[in-house]
């Protein structure tokens with residue numbers, strides 16, 4: 123089972139991605155998380171990208187394509203994977219297609235801009251695991267502290283108002299066209315799924331579960 127989860131920044135891709143990857147027993151691959159880990163570990167290859175990401179710009183295609191292809195070549199991806207945050211340009215989608223990768227589904231989470239700003243502004247993040255909380259909607263057990271490790275939670279560098287605005291415009295200009303690319307993909311015809319991402323985390327999860335059950339129950 124190979125899928126891609128789409129949605130504007132803060133739509134809940136990571137949050138719902140954990141659920142979907144468990145549902146199909148496949149790894150969740152977030153290129154954003156891979157980059158944040160690499161920057162934290164001072165990876166020479168990604169040196170210099172920190173400012174770009176903090177400002178909300180995309181990492182250059184050639185760099186991110188190498189990272190994504192390297193990750194999906196690992197053994198744990200033999201029976202599939204869920205991509206979160208890749209591909210997000212037409213050239214990235216074409217790079218996947220060139221590898222003859224057949225995607226089973228493309229899931230788009232639809233959330234309006236006002237709610238996106240509200241969600242990102244309240245996000246709390248645990249850097250070493252990537253675990254995400256929300257100040258009011260999904261709070262940690264103890265304020266500002268990760269439930270599992272007891273370590274402090276932080277605000278992501280790119281979760282500042284100016285970066286959020288930039289990320290939203292990048293999504294509209296560069297990533298939304300990728301959805302049309304898949305809608306018109308007549309070679310592999312991935313199942314195109316759209317879900318209303320407004321409402322609580324559990325409500326959205328239930329909608330996704332219903333959709334996946336309708337289309338893929340025979341593959342579980």
Ligand code: AP5
Pocket residue numbers: 129130131132133134135136137138152153154155157174175178179180181182186206207208209210211214241242244245246254255256257259260280289319320321322323324326
């Ligand atoms: P990435 O990490 O992919 O960021 P993003 O796409 O902007 O998405 P987010 O992680 O911000 O949000 P999300 O949709 O996962 O929402 P979440 O579940 O956390 O990429 C970061 C950067 O890396 C990019 O800007 C770019 O620079 C670079 N990059 C990555 N991939 C790249 C690529 N392919 N090409 C080029 N550059 C690339 O939820 C958000 C908040 O809302 C949380 O607090 C959560 O608890 C809360 N929440 C979630 N769902 C709900 C709900 N239903 N109700 C209430 N609160 C909710």
